[in-house]
Amino acid sequence: TRSSGKRHLPPGPKGWPIIGNIFDVPKGVSHITYMEMAKTYGSDLLYLNMAGTSMLILHSVEAVNDLLVEQAAISSDRPRFPMVGDLCGWNFSLSLIPYGEQWRASRALLAQQLSPQNMQTYQKPCIEENIYQFLNRLVETPEELQSHLYLLAGRSVLSTTYGIYPRDHHDPYLRTAEKATRGFSEIALRGTYQVDIFPALKYVPEWFPGARFKARAKVEKANVEAMICDTLEFTRRGMENGTVRSSIASRLLEEVQNDESWSEDKHVLLRNVLGSLYAAGVDTVAASIHTVILALVLNPDILKKGQAAVDVVVGRDRLPNLDDKGSIPYIDALVMEGLRWRPVVPLGMPHSTSQENIYRGYHIPANTIVIGNAWAILHNPATYGSDVDQFRPERFLNSDGTLNDKVPYPSAAFGYGRRVCAGKSIAQHKLWITVACLLACFDLEKGVKAEPSTEYLNEVLSFPRPYECTIKLRSKEIEALIKAMVEAG
């Protein structure tokens, strides 16, 4: 066992002086590498020293529950991100802000807006309208599945958050938000920037040789500011001249008008919370849906079962809506299996400890980065069966087709403890209605040119490499139903 002074650290490779284990860990995200490394130490805890920063990777539900849920009071901070946070300006974002008063106030604002009551009144009609538009686009240009999916996910966040309803990919608000978010993904990829390993570099001036990262950061910062400010300004102006539809922003701004204790600080808080949602809630949702579509294309028998399950409940005279959620367990099983089989954030978001701790006799220093390896948890044969690498929704079902509550929900896909995904419920609704509607309307088949690749790109998020598939309407009547829903919306 290694030690820090006299105290024992959890198991992990020995490492070099100063740089520690930097070279033991490949560039990019590496959930499988960590899982394999943990196995070689026969431990669900894996400790690495990243040039002086302690990192602890958890590989079991037990360790995650003990450290990130039970001890959330000391493990809900975030590490600092010198490049993406300090220099590119993402520190405002709810996903990155330190654990404290501002974080608490932000989560409270969202919890209130995303409450079940608000979900029924405000989010549900908006989510449904977006999905029917998406189906209509798929009827017209099925070969553009990928870009329709991103438009669906982006439009859905912009409309529920700000009342912005982009018509197409050229919408300026959509483009600005996409640009900022793409920048985030490129920059946050571990190992891309030296300043993340040696934070003192952030003080070197822009003209200094090798400081090109500072020029990049300036451009990114401008994109981020445009994303969070222009959108809220759209809602504010729209409210003044009565042209904007209700949204999370408009309802919160209305509250402000009646709140005498409202201050500039609270306004900034509101802007920042809302500005956090696009980056957190677009690619995650699009990638999760993409995974289920890939699985359906690869498994025609599962597609058929899903279609039959929807048809029995919904019939052929209407499209599914969110009131059907709860009565088609096969769709729940499909969505859960997608989240389990290929979790979008396989290593979750890193937490950080705010004080030192002893766990199972091991010393865990203050400011240790704690990562829950969702992939390892969701691919544990003891929980999900020996065929964990297969896509098999039936694992979540009893033989009579009802949900089997003995098989745990793949909650690791949404993170842990107090920092658990703030959009978990809204995301579950979006995934459910999208999968139900796709099955009701289309036959999804392999493309003619090539077998779909099952390869995933593991960047900040994990998503399928684009694949070819054929999307055909199940009948002419369904096209009429889709058109009618779009016109009604």
Ligand code: HEM
């Ligand atoms: C399938 C879709 C989604 C997945 C798999 C997902 C997953 C995650 C994960 C793993 C985290 C980190 C949790 C942790 O630190 O332990 C997270 C955080 C977060 N998610 Fe999601 N998410 C999804 C969709 C959404 C949506 C639609 C929204 C909002 C509209 C959203 C908003 C957030 C926010 C604001 C945070 C930061 C929470 C904090 O740090 O306190 N997410 N999400």
